[in-house]
Structures are given as C-alpha cells and as structure tokens.
Amino acid sequence: MPASSSPASDPDASAGPENADAPDATDAPPDAESAGTEASGTAVDSASAPASSVTLGAVQEPQRLHPLTLVLRVGASLPALVVILLPTLQNPSSENLVSVILSVVYGLVALPAIVLQYLRFSYRITPKQIVIQKGVIRRQNRSIPVERIQNIQTQQNLVARLLGLAKVTVETAGSSATEGSLEYVSLSDAHEIRQAVRSFQHRTTEGAPADADTDDAPGESLFAMDLPRVLLSGAFRFSLLYIALIFSAVQLIDPAVIGNVVQRAVHPGGRLDQIAEAMGAHPVLTLLGTLLIAGVLGWISGIAIHLARYYSFSLWLDGDKLRKRHGLFTVTEGTIPLGKVQALILRTNPLMRVFGWYELEVQTIGMDVNEQGHRVIAPFAQYEDILALAQQVRSFDLPETFGSVSRLTIRRRFFRYTLALSALLGSGVYAWPADWWHLGGVALPWWGFGLVPFILVWAVLQYRNHGYAVRDDGLYIRRGVISHYLWILPTEKFHVFHTTATLFQRRLNLKTLFVDTAGAATFAYPEVIDLPAVEADAQMDRLYRRFQTLYRTRIEEASGAPDTRLGIEDRPRLPVSKNEA
Amino acid sequence: MDASSSAPALSAVVPDDTVRSLDGAIQSVWRIKLAGLTLAAFLPALFYDLTHLFSPDAWLPFGVLSGTVLGLGLLYVLVWPRLRYRAWGFALRPEELYMAHGVLNYVRTVVPLRRIQHVDVSQDLIEREYALGRLVVHTAGSRSSDVVIPGLPLGEAERIRDEIKRFILEDPLTEDPV
Structure with a gap:
C-alpha cells in the first residue's frame, strides 16, 4: 500500500533524512562537478541500496541528449528542404533562383536552430522528480514528480536502433498527452533512467530500499510470442484501414502510370491477362474479383502490420509492474504498474473465436495514442491462457453465467438498422440513373432490401452476445458480434455511474447502464445497453453501494475509525437553511 | 418520473435528503x-x-x-x-454528487466525490447578468469526464465547490486518486 505518497502524511523515518539529503546532493554538482558526483553517490549510498548509487550518480547532474540526435534531427528536416528545392530539381534554370535562396535561408535558420535546441535542452533525474529544461527563445523548465509517473516508455525506430539510440517518453496521470520526451538518448542511458526512476518510486512508495534488480534481468515471464505465433495472429486479422490507404493513394497517381505498370506486370496473352479479361467481362465477376483482391490485400497487410508491431513480443512481471517489449522496426518497451490497471478487456473476432483465440488488453490512465489508452498485454492466445494471464494481472472471479438484457433490444436494433438501410437505399434509388444496372425491372438498390432478414439475424446475434454480471468484485460485461469484448471492471476502479434512457428507450421502458473507469476515450465502452429501466437503476445503485462499502472499509482499516467526514456535522451537504434564509 | 421511483434507494444514506432543482433564473x-x-x-x-x-x-x-x-x-x-429545467435535479450527498437531467435523453449520474479530480465554478456573460454559476466537475473518466451542473446561484455553486474540495483534501486514504 502506498503509504507516504501524499505530502500531507508524515514522512517515514527512513524517507525523512533521504529526502533532506537529496536536494543537497543535487545542488552540489554545479559547484564542483567531480566532487559533486561523489557526494551524491555517497549520500544515496548511505541512505539506501548501494546497487542503484551508480545509476544515480550518472543521471543526477544535468544531461544533454545524445550527440547523434543532431544528425537525426538534421536528417528529419531534409524533406522540408527537398520541398523547397523541388522546382529547381525538376527544372534547373536560373529562373528558380528564389528557391535556391530560400533553401540557403532555410539552412541558415534551421541548422542553427537544431544546434541551439540541442544545446539548450537538458534533463536531470533527482530522487523526487525529472527536470527537463528546454527552449531557445522561451525557456521551459518542467519538473515531473517521480511519484506521479505512470509509465516510462522507450522506443527505438529503425534508424535509432542502428545508432544505438532510444526515445524515452514519460507519461503521467491527469495529462492527456505525453508529458516529457527525451529524443534521443543512448540505449544504456534510457535503461538507466528507467532504472533510476523505478528505484526512486520504490523508495517513495514503500519507504524501503529498492530491490537491487539489475537492468533487464527478466522477472517472471508471463507471456511471449515466437515468430510463427505472430504470423498466425496476423493471419486472423484483416486490416481494412490499409486497404483504404492503398486505394486512396492509387487515386492520387495518374491513371496512365498505373496502366503502364499493369501493362508491364500482365503479359499480353498471359494467364493473368486472361483472368483480368474474364473478370472484366461481367460486372458481378468484376465485383467479386475486386472483393477478393481487397480481401487478400487486407489479409497480407494484417499479417505485415502484426509482424511489425508484435515481433518478438514478450511480457514479464517485474515486482509490481508489468513490462513488455515488442516490435520489428520500432521496438517499444513499456511499463504498466499493476495498481494502475483500470480494467481488463478480452477481445476477439468471430474467426478468432471459432478457434478459441483471444487478445488481452488493459485500460490504463497514461494515454498512449497508438493504443487508445488501452495497452495490449497479450495480442494472441488461447482462452484459457488469456484467462490465466489476466488473473495474474488482477485477480477476478469470472461468473459462469451472464444475465442478458431485455429482448426488446432485438426489436430496437432491428428497427434502427432497417431505418438506416432504408435511408441509404432510398437515396440510392432516387439517384440511380435510368440507364444503369436494373435487375428484374427495378433499380438495383431495391434489391438491397433483401438484406432485411439478415438484419434480423444480426440483431438477434447482438442480443445473444450481450450479457452482464454484477459481482462483489466488479462488473463483467460482454458485447459485440464482429469484435467481441469482455470487460472486467473491478469495483475498486469504478469511476462515475450513469444510467441513460433515450427517447426511444423510454417508450419501451429500457435503460442503458454505464460505469465509467478512468482512461482515455475509446471506440467501444463497457455499456449494458437496453436493460429494463428498473433493473438498470437497481443495478447502478447496487454497484455504487458496493463501491461505497469498499472504500468505507478501506478508510476504517487505514484510520481505525469510520470516515469522520461523514459525521452529521461534517458531511458535505447543501446548506439548505442558509440558502433559504 | 423515474427519478422519484428510484431515488429512495440512493438517498437511504441521508433520509432527509431531497433532489433539488436548479435556480429558476x-x-x-x-x-x-x-x-x-x-x-x-x-x-x-x-x-x-x-x-x-x-x-x-x-x-x-x-x-x-x-x-x-x-x-x-x-x-x-x-x-x-x-x-429542460423540469428535468434537471441534483443532490450533494455525503459521498457523492447525484444528478438527473435530460429531456430527450434522460440521464442519471452518480459521481463519487473521491473520484473528482478538481472542481471549477464558471460563469459566462449572460449567467453573470443573472448571478448564476456553473459547477464543472472534472473526473478522470474515459467518457464525459466533465460533469456540469448549470444554473446555480453563484454563492451556492461556490459553497458546493468548497464542500467537495474539503472532502477530497480530508481523505484519510493516501493512495493515488486513480
């Protein structure tokens, strides 16, 4: 239990002298650098673990980024130069002098700016905070308290890996973006920084010296994926996003160029040519062919993306933190404190589900743009393995049976989807040209209404896949057909409780129950949709009551007495009498 | 109305507690x-x-x-x-802020006070004319993380803000809020 993280509470006996010593040690280096390093080393040495003193000495004085950062930044600024020089490159003549002058000006401004930025950037890590000073014109001095740090992530893209560099990002709760970013430091420095912060956190939270875990000593390995597993996992996922990107990129290219490429790829009279010709012969065949190609492309890109992202995925437990590392080109390494896990999410799609494959995510607060506030803990594993793993992240008791929502949800969904389909098809019919494809004497969109039975099936499937269970230890919700979710929300992490009823739900006396947890916005929320109104309200009250009881007990355990804030005199309330007077 | 039927369950903590309406202005x-x-x-x-x-x-x-x-x-x-006015109701209870509102979408919300990150009272030009304040409650929730109670007399809004602040500051649990 984090005992002394709040400044209000009394500092522990062991933390007291150390906290007092630390500022002295950090103030020393500017006066006499070599002596200061020694001083800081000994100060920490006497206070706590000798193993971490080396790391402390290394990072406590202000540090610059790695010199190679300069090279990388100049490299990153080159594309802008190319854009400026583009007219000259395309058409070298004296008339394009302007862009040459511009590029010289650019060089005169950008290059010194990069150097100045580098020179004016420094960071330093003290037992209490990370201090980052930066800015050429406007100086910025940012200090991030160590105990507020949620996650320290190191990232290496391909170039950085070749040069042995890494980008370190520091995330905290309460800010929606990454709060500090060190781009780039050497890989060993990155490890040292993380190591140092971790040992400081250990000491502030437990008042005990950090366990001398040497860097990269693998803790208890929880999950790892070898190459075949990564490939298999990719094979189960389509990535429609990249198809869209490919198609939109194709749009930008001159059709004649594509024609040329296709011409060159397809030998006249060859087998491919014949297939293409046969496909062009009938619109339905063309459609099927396009779908097939799109499907194959999506499949391949799914595999490629997965390979790049999750290559040599490994997850291990390091004290009270999960650590994971993965990636082919860009290697990402991150830490997730177990106590900061807000919710567990099991995901799957129909294909994966048939073969029993699931993905495990956890919801955290430090926002990671790439994963939408959700961190993938295990991208691909069998159901039993996933459950066992999830149990290690946070123990829970998965209910045998889930309660279902009201059957009226089928009706509501059916009406809603049919209406949406009608609106789509209606406008399609309206805009359908007379000389286009007509089947059986009516415009093609009319045939779209043949989908209505499938909508019914879809609505029933959604009803069947939706269930919830209210337990003492939390709320369990499963929902979704195409991407099926199982949310496990621990009572301890409940945040805000809602029941909502839209106009249409009110007519059928239904409500949606939603218990929010801390985290970033996502696509799918753990809502229980279309419960009978009375049940929804009752369940919300029940969940809230559990939450209340849990924290009241905790307060009693911590302070040895019931919450004093709830006494008749002290509890928050509206001063009704004063107001009316 | 739904609120009246299920309100007793929640207000069992404080029997004399009632759901209040906003200022008529x-x-x-x-x-x-x-x-x-x-x-x-x-x-x-x-x-x-x-x-x-x-x-x-x-x-x-x-x-x-x-x-x-x-x-x-x-x-x-x-x-x-x-x-909209008739649909709005709220209550500051010992451990939570309760509110119910919405004409088309009827929403009941319970915000446990311990989950509140910080509280603001804000006022725009028109509200200032009527001496009204808006209580804005920020939580770390993933959706609708800001909860707003509009149309409180400014003094009362500030009083609620102070009560909430006091509650949070006096929390005997020293663990992180989230």
Whole structure:
C-alpha cells in the first residue's frame, strides 16, 4: 500500500533524512562537478541500496541528449528542404533562383536552430522528480514528480536502433498527452533512467530500499510470442484501414502510370491477362474479383502490420509492474504498474473465436495514442491462457453465467438498422440513373432490401452476445458480434455511474447502464445497453453501494475509525437553511 | 418520473435528503441563448427569402421558409428551457454528487466525490447578468469526464465547490486518486 505518497502524511523515518539529503546532493554538482558526483553517490549510498548509487550518480547532474540526435534531427528536416528545392530539381534554370535562396535561408535558420535546441535542452533525474529544461527563445523548465509517473516508455525506430539510440517518453496521470520526451538518448542511458526512476518510486512508495534488480534481468515471464505465433495472429486479422490507404493513394497517381505498370506486370496473352479479361467481362465477376483482391490485400497487410508491431513480443512481471517489449522496426518497451490497471478487456473476432483465440488488453490512465489508452498485454492466445494471464494481472472471479438484457433490444436494433438501410437505399434509388444496372425491372438498390432478414439475424446475434454480471468484485460485461469484448471492471476502479434512457428507450421502458473507469476515450465502452429501466437503476445503485462499502472499509482499516467526514456535522451537504434564509 | 421511483434507494444514506432543482433564473439564460441560436438560423432563411422574392421560379411563396424557421424557433425558445429545467435535479450527498437531467435523453449520474479530480465554478456573460454559476466537475473518466451542473446561484455553486474540495483534501486514504 502506498503509504507516504501524499505530502500531507508524515514522512517515514527512513524517507525523512533521504529526502533532506537529496536536494543537497543535487545542488552540489554545479559547484564542483567531480566532487559533486561523489557526494551524491555517497549520500544515496548511505541512505539506501548501494546497487542503484551508480545509476544515480550518472543521471543526477544535468544531461544533454545524445550527440547523434543532431544528425537525426538534421536528417528529419531534409524533406522540408527537398520541398523547397523541388522546382529547381525538376527544372534547373536560373529562373528558380528564389528557391535556391530560400533553401540557403532555410539552412541558415534551421541548422542553427537544431544546434541551439540541442544545446539548450537538458534533463536531470533527482530522487523526487525529472527536470527537463528546454527552449531557445522561451525557456521551459518542467519538473515531473517521480511519484506521479505512470509509465516510462522507450522506443527505438529503425534508424535509432542502428545508432544505438532510444526515445524515452514519460507519461503521467491527469495529462492527456505525453508529458516529457527525451529524443534521443543512448540505449544504456534510457535503461538507466528507467532504472533510476523505478528505484526512486520504490523508495517513495514503500519507504524501503529498492530491490537491487539489475537492468533487464527478466522477472517472471508471463507471456511471449515466437515468430510463427505472430504470423498466425496476423493471419486472423484483416486490416481494412490499409486497404483504404492503398486505394486512396492509387487515386492520387495518374491513371496512365498505373496502366503502364499493369501493362508491364500482365503479359499480353498471359494467364493473368486472361483472368483480368474474364473478370472484366461481367460486372458481378468484376465485383467479386475486386472483393477478393481487397480481401487478400487486407489479409497480407494484417499479417505485415502484426509482424511489425508484435515481433518478438514478450511480457514479464517485474515486482509490481508489468513490462513488455515488442516490435520489428520500432521496438517499444513499456511499463504498466499493476495498481494502475483500470480494467481488463478480452477481445476477439468471430474467426478468432471459432478457434478459441483471444487478445488481452488493459485500460490504463497514461494515454498512449497508438493504443487508445488501452495497452495490449497479450495480442494472441488461447482462452484459457488469456484467462490465466489476466488473473495474474488482477485477480477476478469470472461468473459462469451472464444475465442478458431485455429482448426488446432485438426489436430496437432491428428497427434502427432497417431505418438506416432504408435511408441509404432510398437515396440510392432516387439517384440511380435510368440507364444503369436494373435487375428484374427495378433499380438495383431495391434489391438491397433483401438484406432485411439478415438484419434480423444480426440483431438477434447482438442480443445473444450481450450479457452482464454484477459481482462483489466488479462488473463483467460482454458485447459485440464482429469484435467481441469482455470487460472486467473491478469495483475498486469504478469511476462515475450513469444510467441513460433515450427517447426511444423510454417508450419501451429500457435503460442503458454505464460505469465509467478512468482512461482515455475509446471506440467501444463497457455499456449494458437496453436493460429494463428498473433493473438498470437497481443495478447502478447496487454497484455504487458496493463501491461505497469498499472504500468505507478501506478508510476504517487505514484510520481505525469510520470516515469522520461523514459525521452529521461534517458531511458535505447543501446548506439548505442558509440558502433559504 | 423515474427519478422519484428510484431515488429512495440512493438517498437511504441521508433520509432527509431531497433532489433539488436548479435556480429558476437559468430558464431565462437558456431562453436568451436559444433566442440567439434561433436568430442565427432565421437570418439566413430571411436572406434566402428576400433574395428569391422576385425570382420567377421560386419554389416556395415568400416568407414560408423564414416563417417556419421563426415559428419553430419561437416554440423552441418558449418550451424547451421549461422542459429542460423540469428535468434537471441534483443532490450533494455525503459521498457523492447525484444528478438527473435530460429531456430527450434522460440521464442519471452518480459521481463519487473521491473520484473528482478538481472542481471549477464558471460563469459566462449572460449567467453573470443573472448571478448564476456553473459547477464543472472534472473526473478522470474515459467518457464525459466533465460533469456540469448549470444554473446555480453563484454563492451556492461556490459553497458546493468548497464542500467537495474539503472532502477530497480530508481523505484519510493516501493512495493515488486513480
């Protein structure tokens, strides 16, 4: 239990002298650098673990980024130069002098700016905070308290890996973006920084010296994926996003160029040519062919993306933190404190589900743009393995049976989807040209209404896949057909409780129950949709009551007495009498 | 109403507790704001009508479009704030902030006080005219992480803010809020 993280509470006996010593040690280096390093080393040495003193000495004085950062930044600024020089490159003549002058000006401004930025950037890590000073014109001095740090992530893209560099990002709760970013430091420095912060956190939270875990000593390995597993996992996922990107990129290219490429790829009279010709012969065949190609492309890109992202995925437990590392080109390494896990999410799609494959995510607060506030803990594993793993992240008791929502949800969904389909098809019919494809004497969109039975099936499937269970230890919700979710929300992490009823739900006396947890916005929320109104309200009250009881007990355990804030005199309330007077 | 049927369960903690309504003056604030909105829709419609006044192929007689916009807008301005006001209720309870609101989408929300990150009282120009304040409660939730109670007398809004602040500061649990 984090005992002394709040400044209000009394500092522990062991933390007291150390906290007092630390500022002295950090103030020393500017006066006499070599002596200061020694001083800081000994100060920490006497206070706590000798193993971490080396790391402390290394990072406590202000540090610059790695010199190679300069090279990388100049490299990153080159594309802008190319854009400026583009007219000259395309058409070298004296008339394009302007862009040459511009590029010289650019060089005169950008290059010194990069150097100045580098020179004016420094960071330093003290037992209490990370201090980052930066800015050429406007100086910025940012200090991030160590105990507020949620996650320290190191990232290496391909170039950085070749040069042995890494980008370190520091995330905290309460800010929606990454709060500090060190781009780039050497890989060993990155490890040292993380190591140092971790040992400081250990000491502030437990008042005990950090366990001398040497860097990269693998803790208890929880999950790892070898190459075949990564490939298999990719094979189960389509990535429609990249198809869209490919198609939109194709749009930008001159059709004649594509024609040329296709011409060159397809030998006249060859087998491919014949297939293409046969496909062009009938619109339905063309459609099927396009779908097939799109499907194959999506499949391949799914595999490629997965390979790049999750290559040599490994997850291990390091004290009270999960650590994971993965990636082919860009290697990402991150830490997730177990106590900061807000919710567990099991995901799957129909294909994966048939073969029993699931993905495990956890919801955290430090926002990671790439994963939408959700961190993938295990991208691909069998159901039993996933459950066992999830149990290690946070123990829970998965209910045998889930309660279902009201059957009226089928009706509501059916009406809603049919209406949406009608609106789509209606406008399609309206805009359908007379000389286009007509089947059986009516415009093609009319045939779209043949989908209505499938909508019914879809609505029933959604009803069947939706269930919830209210337990003492939390709320369990499963929902979704195409991407099926199982949310496990621990009572301890409940945040805000809602029941909502839209106009249409009110007519059928239904409500949606939603218990929010801390985290970033996502696509799918753990809502229980279309419960009978009375049940929804009752369940919300029940969940809230559990939450209340849990924290009241905790307060009693911590302070040895019931919450004093709830006494008749002290509890928050509206001063009704004063107001009316 | 749903709130009245299920409110007793929640208020069992404090028997004398009742769900309170907003300050009546908020209706005027809403009316002014909606009137501005209506005007913003009416003026383009009027402009359209005027520019097509003498065109031979007008598909609508003069004034139909702008008249409809104005009529619906006036109805909206007159009726909506009243409905919205009647739907709003809130209560500051020992451990939570409870609120129920919404005309079309009826929402009941319970915000445990210990989950509140910080509280603001804000006021815009029109609200200042009526001495009203808006209580904005920030949580770390993933959706609708800001909860707003509009139309409180400024003094009361500040009092609620202070009560919540005090509650959070005196928390005997020293663990992180999230």
